[in-house]
Amino acid sequence: MTADAIIVGAGCTGASAAFWLASRHGQKVVLLERGTVGGGPTGRSSGIVRMHYSYAPLIQLALRSRDVFADFETVVGGSADFKKTGFLLLAPPGQEGTLEANVRLQRSLGGDTTVLDRAAVADLDPRLRTDDVGAGAYEPDSGYADGYATASSFAAAARRHGAVVRENTPAVRLLVEGSRVTGVETPNGRIAAGAVLVAAGPWTPRLLGPLGIVLPIRTTRHQVVLFEVAEPAKPLAFVFVDLGKGFYMRPDVGGQFHGGSVEEYPDEEVPADAFNEGADFEFIEEMATRLAHRVPAFSGVGVKGGYASLYDVTPDWQPVLGPVPGIAGLFIAAGFSGHGFKLSPAIGETLAGLVVTGRYGEIDLSAFRPSRFAEGALIHSPYAHGIVG
Numbered sequence: 001m002t003a004d005a006i007i008v009g010a011g012c013t014g015a016s017a018a019f020w021l022a023s024r025h026g027q028k029v030v031l032l033e034r035g036t037v038g039g040g041p042t043g044r045s046s047g048i049v050r051m052h053y054s055y056a057p058l059i060q061l062a063l064r065s066r067d068v069f070a071d072f073e074t075v076v077g078g079s080a081d082f083k084k085t086g087f088l089l090l091a092p093p094g095q096e097g098t099l100e101a102n103v104r105l106q107r108s109l110g111g112d113t114t115v116l117d118r119a120a121v122a123d124l125d126p127r128l129r130t131d132d133v134g135a136g137a138y139e140p141d142s143g144y145a146d147g148y149a150t151a152s153s154f155a156a157a158a159r160r161h162g163a164v165v166r167e168n169t170p171a172v173r174l175l176v177e178g179s180r181v182t183g184v185e186t187p188n189g190r191i192a193a194g195a196v197l198v199a200a201g202p203w204t205p206r207l208l209g210p211l212g213i214v215l216p217i218r219t220t221r222h223q224v225v226l227f228e229v230a231e232p233a234k235p236l237a238f239v240f241v242d243l244g245k246g247f248y249m250r251p252d253v254g255g256q257f258h259g260g261s262v263e264e265y266p267d268e269e270v271p272a273d274a275f276n277e278g279a280d281f282e283f284i285e286e287m288a289t290r291l292a293h294r295v296p297a298f299s300g301v302g303v304k305g306g307y308a309s310l311y312d313v314t315p316d317w318q319p320v321l322g323p324v325p326g327i328a329g330l331f332i333a334a335g336f337s338g339h340g341f342k343l344s345p346a347i348g349e350t351l352a353g354l355v356v357t358g359r360y361g362e363i364d365l366s367a368f369r370p371s372r373f374a375e376g377a378l379i380h381s382p383y384a385h386g387i388v389g
């Protein structure tokens with residue numbers, strides 16, 4: 001079998017790239033997935049879609065992606081199950097300057113976002129405790145979507161544009177001749193292609209290692225708690241990140257909402273194929289305590305359960321994107337460090353353009369090049385939590 005491009009991994013990143021390559025560029029695409037589409041960390045994502053970043057290319061990616069999420073049926077087809085709830089970021093005293101500078105940058109790039117003082121934060125929902133808040137940033141157009149629906153819809157749309165989607169088909173080896181990629185080996189035989197994009201999340205280093213490419217991507221376990229408030233109380237209506245207390249919340253159906261940590265440490269490095277997929281009692285208790293601090297009305301909130309999945313974390317908590325030096329036709333999109341879902345529509349679009357034309361278009365992602373670690377050109381967030389960017 002031959003293709004123009006092979007994508008390894010059908011999470012939101014790979015499925016998005018397959019869609020754009022097939023639909024916009026008319027490429028003959030094969031999308032390989034060792035399990036099922038969206039069945040990895042993508043399917044466990046909290047799915048938060050916000051634009052608040054500190055670095056222009058990330059803001060551009062987030063803004064473009066949000067537009068795709070908001071108009072998914074038209075642009076892609078199918079559904080990402082996007083809910084426009086609004087998004088609130090709370091920064092503690094001392095970090096107001098960073099928040100304000102970010103909001104200015106986001107506005108200059110076309111984002112609808114506003115700095116809120118404590119009174120304006122309380123106006124959003126009077127149940128929020130604000131005495132230890134420095135400032136807030138509010139984005140009315142943000143919200144959350146569904147990881148599994150997003151990846152499945154991208155893959156289905158790619159298929160409608162002629163892509164071949166092979167589930168239960170791992171790439172076992174990347175094929176290279178001289179200094180060019182020539183295809184991928186699978187258990188069912190070889191597929192030849194002039195371009196290969198590895199979007200295999202935490203499993204990416206394993207595929208690239210045999211080619212002598214060492215990526216500093218660690219695999220860490222991250223938990224999510226499902227809370228529930230009893231009627232007539234309601235969850236906060238918007239998505240919410242609390243930098244002071246280091247956690248996030250996201251509404252869900254009915255009285256249910258999700259909570260998780262945005263802290264980098266302590267983190268738990270685990271083998272990608274064998275880790276505890278449940279939530280720990282201590283973690284649930286810790287999240288409930290932080291929640292009760294920020295929303296005292298939620299003290300004693302019900303816990304419906306929880307789960308855990310994986311982040312593929314780089315030293316600066318930013319993805320590794322672009323061509324692999326020395327191997328023509330080989331590209332990487334991995335290391336999303338727990339915040340890649342919201343970027344995936346524009347990441348796929350941008351990398352599809354790169355694969356076909358050899359250069360970046362409107363959004364230049366060359367700063368995310370694989371060599372930046374060796375060069376010491378890391379992209380650090382000015383916030384204490386790298387995941388916030």
Ligand SMILES: Cc1cc2nc3c(=O)[nH]c(=O)nc-3n(C[C@H](O)[C@H](O)[C@H](O)COP(=O)(O)OP(=O)(O)OC[C@H]3O[C@@H](n4cnc5c(N)ncnc54)[C@H](O)[C@@H]3O)c2cc1C
Binds near residue numbers: 311342
């Ligand atoms: C609990 C949790 C909450 C999160 N919350 C958010 C959030 O609110 N907002 C946000 O933006 N991001 C969030 N993220 C991060 C986001 O979900 C990820 O960054 C994103 O889903 C990564 O997608 P991906 O396609 O790059 O990788 P993955 O989802 O890891 O997909 C990689 C795929 O590659 C496949 N694969 C691996 N090896 C091979 C092989 N050899 N051959 C073929 N296929 C292979 C895997 O089976 C997998 O399906 C969260 C992540 C987790 C775990």
